[in-house]
Amino acid sequence: SEVSIKEPITYKKGKRKVLLVDCGVNGTVSIDGVEYNVEGIGHHEHSWSTGVLKYTIKGWDWCHMTLDNGWNVYYSNYYLTRQITPTKTVNFNPLATVIITTDNGNTFTKLEDVSIDITKSDKLFLLLKIPVVTNVTAEAKLLTQFLLKTYDVQINMNIDTENTYEHTWKLPSYVGMKIGRNTVTGKISWSDEDGVHNVDVKGIGTIWNMRH
Secondary structure, eight states, rough: OOEOOOOOOOEEEEEEEEEEEEEEEEEEEEEEEEEEEEEEEEEEEEEEHHHHHHHHHHHHEEEEEEEEESSSEEEEEEESSSOSSSEEEESTTTEEEEEEEEETTTTEEEOOOEEEEEEEEEEEEETTTEEOOOOOOOOEOOTTTTHHTTTEEEEEEEEEEEEEEEEEEEETTTTEEEEEEEEEEEEEEEEEEEEEEEEEEEEEEEEEEOOO
């Protein structure tokens, strides 16, 4: 198989530096002696932070979605407390970010005011619960993104996790992971001198959830 890497996208979130890399993948897969040609898209994500912050994180949700119109949406959230309830609505998420890129990454929009509604989770072990259905709403943050706020950029999307691999590390750590494919539906809207614009959100992507 071959992997082609595009120019990476980097940004800062608090004291963390985050790198987003899109990649194209093509090659062959052999199943029961039959060889198939495959081609698709993916992403590589990495972040750097101080050791103190790293050890305070109790879980995260990372998601990269490619829409039918060619746009890309990245969603990430970090948790500083253990997440033990199967459903949860949180309107204040200071470590959450939604990024929208168009034109092969030439247009970059970061939204920092993120509301998250986890409506369904899978129980991996005891108190380890991983979300499988999540609604995310994001817009510009008034205090730090006041210029972007004037365009009233908003995204509302439903993320459904499917076809995943899961693993649990029990004693002594009790860590759960689910990684795989997801689908996304919803809407992006904004306003400018030409009026109000609405774009349907529909696509597929990859998702990685961790819980400690």
